[in-house]
Amino acid sequence: MLKFISMNKPSAMHSPTFSPLYQQIRGLITRGLESGEWGPGDVIPSESDLAARFGVSQGTVRKAIDEMAAENLLVRRQGKGTFVATHNDPRSFFRFLRLAANEGELKSLKSIPLECWRAKAGTDVARTLALEPGAPIIIIRRLLRFGDHPAVFDEIYLPGELFPDLTMDVLKSGGTSLYSLFENRYGVRMIRADERLRAVAADRVSSDLLDVAEGSPLLLVERVTFTYANKPVEWRRGFYSTHDFHYHNELG
């Protein structure tokens, strides 16, 4: 228990593996999240418990948790405890869906699964998801509707091993949030994503589904989503109809 503390003594300060104590604590907490010791929605031990367990002061644990809370890995609630972040919380829903209505509010979001089948990874998918070419994958097509308007047509690629029994029936019973489903049923929690946005002309399939003319401009959003340890676990191509909606982004 005291091993890593000694690395913080002056004699070890110049070690190539040196990092501040609170970063090491952060690593230990992260390991608990990865291993499933504390699952999404769970309370983690109190600051003083963790301080005692790791043999550091409460302030050091606090700084570690502060960082993780700032990155949406943990959620602090005064008087109750610190919780593992979860996609079941509807408040954090639009963190991964930056869609807004041009006027008024978005309402009555509906996710409509269209297809779901298993296949073998081609070179592109394999590279993106860090799989072997030919590894089993799952392909999902689905439509997002807001009220009467179709908004997004998604094509989603998942590593087959992580989602054993995922089928159309599961998707249909899964509610509106895929990430919620992934988390609850397969223990795969999405924590970060990289998106690339382009404007493209609607092909036949997209234009039919989104109710626009073939060739009209669509916003193409390519997303790679990562779970703990920067492991890619989803590749997604979304065609956004931006006549009534837009992609909202804040630069700070």
Added chain:
Amino acid sequence: MLKFISMNKPSAMHSPTFSPLYQQIRGLITRGLESGEWGPGDVIPSESDLAARFGVSQGTVRKAIDEMAAENLLVRRQGKGTFVATHNDPRSFFRFLRLAANEGELKSLKSIPLECWRAKAGTDVARTLALEPGAPIIIIRRLLRFGDHPAVFDEIYLPGELFPDLTMDVLKSGGTSLYSLFENRYGVRMIRADERLRAVAADRVSSDLLDVAEGSPLLLVERVTFTYANKPVEWRRGFYSTHDFHYHNELG
């Protein structure tokens, strides 16, 4: 000097205007930034100086500065001091230009001003920039090129009062970063922006400038940029050619 501290005593804890000490310190530092007491690139006083000045502990000042550094208002540099953030720093350049090459690196960015004239605000611009309709505004058109490829065609609306002598000549001598120019010459520092992204068909002007076919899909980025105190000071419509480039966004 001790006035606001007394608000933190138990007797004042339930005051409707109560806020933590470090938030009040943050407000005081922010006021120094707004008033120009410390300009972009300047060092602000050390933590212990500020602690003495405001009559609080160094840790409280530290927490205030930590927050402001997390929001890119200040930049800490160990051993040197804490500095007011500036757009002159090339490292923070792509914070407001989320453009990346589909393959390889972006290189040799060039900003080419095309037009610059003064006009009176219509209702849309007036509403967006919180001006009276008819107030003086400046309209700029410019092209961004990366190497041999035209990348972005921007149309920019500014409140005329804040940029007294802004002309084509000034723009031509201003370097590649507009925000750098605004900061250095007019003391207007951009700190935050809201963007709305859509896909649109290229009109005649855009297609000519961006060297694409008329009607081909372009990424339209509408941006409202704010300075201190959430004051809007720029409205911008950018047409992005996304054949060789894409808009990059990280979701955390």
Added chain:
DNA sequence: CAGTGGTCTAGACCACCTC
């Protein structure tokens, strides 16, 4: 060398939640 931010500690008191 002195001054700056960075880390770590120990302890006090507060606000919030639950029992």
Added chain:
DNA sequence: AGGTGGTCTAGACCACTGA
């Protein structure tokens, strides 16, 4: 009443910078 996170303090020592 007892536990949680939230705020604030005081002090120690370290790492980095520049004169």
